[in-house]
Amino acid sequence: MCSSRKCAVWVSMSNSSRLPTTRTTTASRSRRSKETMQQALEPPFSAMSDPDAYEILRLWGADGAQHVNIKGGLWEDPASWGVVLADLARHAAQVLERDEGLKIPDSLRRIQDGFLAELNNPTTNITSHERH
Structure with missing residues (x-):
């Protein structure tokens, strides 16, 4: 296992049917490969202005599955990841309110339902590969 802060873990979810579909149209494979980095989100302004960020x-959706790079060695207590996931859920609920008009408490309940259902009955097989 990697103990360096420079280590990232690549995670792939092999059951492609579990990746929610997006509303964007599917471009040709060659066009997607050329435009992949153009689809990357910009870092938040505060991250760009902080030299220690x-x-x-x-997290990327590719080939019908989720693909994740996670920086390891950040926190000793796994509960810290729980805080990150809770914050991420609140951010997602804000986006759903902004884009879909859904109420934040309702979205958070549905996010929690989906999270717990997936934890209790995984529908995907996770594989990890270390990168340095």
């Missing part, structure tokens, strides 16, 4: 994780 670091990326914690990156």
